Amino acid sequence: MSTALQAQHVRDEIIIRMENVQKWYGTFQVLRNIDLKVRTGERIVICGPSGSGKSTLIRCINHLEHAQEGRIVVDGIELGASSRNLDAIRREVGMVFQQFNLFPHLTVLENCMLAPMKVRGTPKAEAEATARKYLERVRIPEQAAKYPAQLSGGQQQRVAIARALCMNPKIMLFDEPTSALDPEMVKEVLDTMIGLAEDGMTMLCVTHEMGFARSVADRVMFMDRGEIVEEGPPDTFFGNPRHERTRNFLGQILSH
DSSP: OOHHHHHTTOOSSEEEEEEEEEEEETTEEEEEEEEEEEETTOEEEEEOSTTSSHHHHHHHHTTSSOOSEEEEEETTEETTSOHHHHHHHHHHEEEEOSSOOOOTTSOHHHHHHHHHHHHSOOOHHHHHHHHHHHHHHTTOGGGTTSOGGGSOHHHHHHHHHHHHHTTOOSEEEEESTTTTSOHHHHHHHHHHHHHHHHTTOEEEEEOSOHHHHHHHOSEEEEEETTEEEEEEOHHHHHHSOOSHHHHHHHHHHHTO
């Protein structure tokens, strides 16, 4: 996918804004001076070594982690002002984790229907229709009546993606969604995410899958020691990284 083609889906409006965000765990500073603007429809891949603050950054966007300093605005709503604001943001932000976090006692269909019914008050018939639509979208409609334990890891992660989509979010956050999968299952999940990207979904994805970053991202960000060290379009980021820390990281990860 060329950069010119990628740019067509990105709108001018800023849907996520982080200004001078700082976060500590005790005396350890995990996020330093984070300034980030994400435009509607933009797809950002965040990479970096373990412990660099990548997952913490995206978890601050829906307040799974609390930033002690700075300002975060999501879809025009400022985080931290009230719990009502937090509920409003979480309705618009879907998240997919390393672990699938499916309810084991519910079927695939029930897992997908639960949040729209409980959070949005969606009628059961409508929630079921939406769930079936998104299970079709992630190419596992035939698994609707099964329980999570009956599925492969790749299938469970696709259910987790479908479940997030059933809330019709404006933004999707992915926190290393393929890291818990066997290698042969990674492609099916990445293919699902590529499909979402092609639909114009605003996406932030923490991942080490550099092929995915090259083919899907509008912008690739490299984090190290809690900072955004470097960012840019994939061609520039991979072809001509400016910082030695970025070059060292790419040299290590691309040689594996």
